[in-house]
Amino acid sequence: MSQEEKLKEFERKIESGEKIEPKDWMPENYRKQLIRMMSQHAHSEIVGMLPEGNWITRAPSLRRKLGLLAKVQDEAGHGLYLYSATETLGVDRSELIENLHNGKAKYSSIFNYPTLTWADIGLIGWLVDGAAIINQTMLAKSSYGPYSRALIRICKEENFHKKQGYEIVSKLAGGTKKQKEMVQEAFNRWWWPTLMMFGPPDKDSPNSAELMKWKVKLNSNDDLRQRFVNLTVPQAIAVDLKVPDPDLKYNEETGNWEFGEINWEEFWNVVKGNGPLNKERLKVRNDAHDRGAWVREAAEAYASKHSSLN
Ligand code: FAQ
Numbered sequence: 638m639s640q641e642e643k644l645k646e647f648e649r650k651i652e653s654g655e656k657i658e659p660k661d662w663m664p665e666n667y668r669k670q671l672i673r674m675m676s677q678h679a680h681s682e683i684v685g686m687l688p689e690g691n692w693i694t695r696a697p698s699l700r701r702k703l704g705l706l707a708k709v710q711d712e713a714g715h716g717l718y719l720y721s722a723t724e725t726l727g728v729d730r731s732e733l734i735e736n737l738h739n740g741k742a743k744y745s746s747i748f749n750y751p752t753l754t755w756a757d758i759g760l761i762g763w764l765v766d767g768a769a770i771i772n773q774t775m776l777a778k779s780s781y782g783p784y785s786r787a788l789i790r791i792c793k794e795e796n797f798h799k800k801q802g803y804e805i806v807s808k809l810a811g812g813t814k815k816q817k818e819m820v821q822e823a824f825n826r827w828w829w830p831t832l833m834m835f836g837p838p839d840k841d842s843p844n845s846a847e848l849m850k851w852k853v854k855l856n857s858n859d860d861l862r863q864r865f866v867n868l869t870v871p872q873a874i875a876v877d878l879k880v881p882d883p884d885l886k887y888n889e890e891t892g893n894w895e896f897g898e899i900n901w902e903e904f905w906n907v908v909k910g911n912g913p914l915n916k917e918r919l920k921v922r923n924d925a926h927d928r929g930a931w932v933r934e935a936a937e938a939y940a941s942k943h944s945s946l947n
Contacts, residue, residue, distance in 0.1 A: 672728050676737075679715075754823055760826075806820055863893055885897065
């Protein structure tokens with residue numbers, strides 16, 4: 638087939654809802670966009686273990702400790718599926734990880750904020766996993782087969798995460814005065830950074846048009862953000878928490894909860910590496926990688942011995 642015919646066939650598949658598979662022909666930019674987005678997603682899952690891992694030793698009961706431990710372990714698993722899915726595009730995992738460690742690759746802005754109290758663990762499950770589910774249920778229908786299939790399982794697990802988070806939040810919100818204040822204070826800190834997770838407004842999103850044309854993304858950043866707000870505000874009201882937005886109001890006509898202006902300057906600052914914990918997060922990841930060097934060496938030595946015996 639000529640280049641033109643290959644492109645036509647690719648576009649036909651996208652149009653008809655067939656998945657693109659690793660050995661199929663694809664435009665170079667489709668491959669590049671997927672490598673960028675999927676590897677950033679994998680990095681987010683891995684760095685995303687840090688804010689919660691911080692609380693495993695301090696969870697208030699054995700039940701909470703087990704739940705949190707399992708959640709953090711799930712996030713590691715998500716990172717691994719996503720690195721594997723990204724490798725199907727012909728890129729090596731060590732190169733992707735190197736780009737995370739040297740600060741070239743991005744990961745979600747949300748993981749550069751600190752977890753100051755136990756309530757933050759509830760808020761991450763409820764809001765951060767809640768936002769991730771909205772975004773990833775869409776991506777589970779995306780045009781690239783390995784990514785969409787990885788996300789089906791990931792979304793199922795994220796649903797458990799959200800439920801455990803909301804349970805923590807509702808228990809604290811219905812607890813003592815001090816617990817209620819603690820969870821409200823954590824809500825005040827996590828609300829706006831969670832809205833930023835969906836990415837810049839559509840008008841400032843350079844990648845959206847191309848990603849939507851190729852059905853990698855099926856909805857825009859603003860649409861998903863609005864969907865999240867519409868779902869989450871009633872959940873806050875149900876546990877008597879106040880959304881920290883004086884401009885929040887319900888629009889009867891559209892059925893949307895309209896919200897105030899997001900601080901995009903803060904968002905870009907965090908994305909560019911200057912958020913509250915960007916430097917610390919990268920240092921912890923780099924140190925962990927260095928400490929694990931002996932494991933990689935042992936695995937390589939084993940593999941080469943094994944192959945020489947064959
Ligand atoms: N943080 O043109 P757009 C999770 C960058 S997983 C940092 O709109 P796009 C699970 C963007 O990369 C959370 N950077 O980009 C969990 C681009 O820069 P580039 C992660 C951001 O790709 C829960 C530039 O801004 N999920 O939470 C962010 O069309 C709890 C322009 O933006 C995913 O990664 C941001 N928030 O849309 C784990 C899902 N937003 O690369 C542990 C997959 C934008 O051109 C605990 N990714 N940027 O230099 C996506 O859906 C999309 O990539 C978006 C961004 C929506 C994140």
